[in-house]
Amino acid sequence: MTIKRVSSTKCFDGLQQQFEHRSAVLDCRMRFAVFLPPQAEDAGDGQRFPVFYWLSGLTCTDENFSQKAGAQRAAAELGIALVIPDTSPRGEGVADDPGYDLGQGAGFYLNAIREPWKQHYRMYDYIASELPQLVEQHFPVNDRRAISGHSMGGHGALVIGLRNPERYTSISAFSPICNPIACPWGEKAFGAYLGADRQSWEEYDAATLMSRASEPLPALVSQGEEDQFLEQQLKPHALATAAEASGYPLQMEHHAGYDHSYFFIASFIEQHLRFHADFLLKH
Numbered sequence: 001m002t003i004k005r006v007s008s009t010k011c012f013d014g015l016q017q018q019f020e021h022r023s024a025v026l027d028c029r030m031r032f033a034v035f036l037p038p039q040a041e042d043a044g045d046g047q048r049f050p051v052f053y054w055l056s057g058l059t060c061t062d063e064n065f066s067q068k069a070g071a072q073r074a075a076a077e078l079g080i081a082l083v084i085p086d087t088s089p090r091g092e093g094v095a096d097d098p099g100y101d102l103g104q105g106a107g108f109y110l111n112a113i114r115e116p117w118k119q120h121y122r123m124y125d126y127i128a129s130e131l132p133q134l135v136e137q138h139f140p141v142n143d144r145r146a147i148s149g150h151s152m153g154g155h156g157a158l159v160i161g162l163r164n165p166e167r168y169t170s171i172s173a174f175s176p177i178c179n180p181i182a183c184p185w186g187e188k189a190f191g192a193y194l195g196a197d198r199q200s201w202e203e204y205d206a207a208t209l210m211s212r213a214s215e216p217l218p219a220l221v222s223q224g225e226e227d228q229f230l231e232q233q234l235k236p237h238a239l240a241t242a243a244e245a246s247g248y249p250l251q252m253e254h255h256a257g258y259d260h261s262y263f264f265i266a267s268f269i270e271q272h273l274r275f276h277a278d279f280l281l282k283h
């Protein structure tokens with residue numbers, strides 16, 4: 001698996017970089033960003049760093065989080081690498097939709113089984129398997145991984161973390177779509193990507209998975225109370241109810257005055273990185 005560097009920028013004494021590669025899983029070229037903390041430059045042979053995977057929301061690329069969240073400052077201090085993938089397969093030959101909430105930029109971190117999506121839209125396998133293998137082959141990182149994300153990416157982080165507790169130390173999310181099987185964004189995307197069998201949608205529904213979880217990971221969710229998508233799309237109460245049902249140790253925080261934007265993420269990303277650092281750096 002080869003990668004090509006397309007940009008490199010010094011940031012908080014570390015390096016913020018973008019790479020391209022051909023994804024076998026998604027059957028297209030993909031771009032992702034990596035932040036390597038300053039310690040990686042000075043590291044002796046064999047020193048490797050834990051990784052925080054960030055999954056972005058609808059309409060995003062790797063650049064939204066890289067440029068708006070300000071996560072590099074805390075990551076540099078803590079000695080944590082950041083990996084920021086794109087939100088869907090892309091390219092001229094990749095199926096798309098005119099809506100911002102389906103197709104390119106809206107992969108929903110699942111494996112599609114319906115036409116015209118199923119050839120390329122396999123973001124679940126890409127994030128859970130192919131990308132970590134690639135990252136661990138090419139960068140000085142170890143196999144301690146945390147997963148986090150925002151909105152559609154918060155849904156992705158919760159689903160992939162809940163389904164793969166052996167692969168991650170901890171999960172977090174900002175303003176996640178908690179119950180996509182019961183909200184307009186999720187119903188539209190799951191119907192298109194997965195078809196009419198609603199029971200099959202449950203394997204990608206964070207609230208359902210949390211209500212059935214038997215191997216809990218530390219989990220933090222932050223939600224703004226002035227979020228314009230709160231009631232119709234995000235439904236954090238469904239996740240809280242699921243956590244109560246299974247006794248899942250979910251730390252759910254509601255923040256007065258904050259909306260759905262990256263200003264909210266920038267305000268609390270350091271807290272999330274420190275939360276994950278407790279588990280990523282523990283030996």
Ligand SMILES: N[C@@H](CCC(=O)N[C@@H](CSC=O)C(=O)NCC(=O)O)C(=O)O
Nearest residue numbers: 057058059060064100150151152153262
């Ligand atoms: N353009 C859309 C709204 C799109 C939007 O709000 N995207 C959010 C994520 S929403 C859930 O996944 C986002 O992160 N945008 C990028 C950013 O940099 O803010 C509309 O017209 O309503």
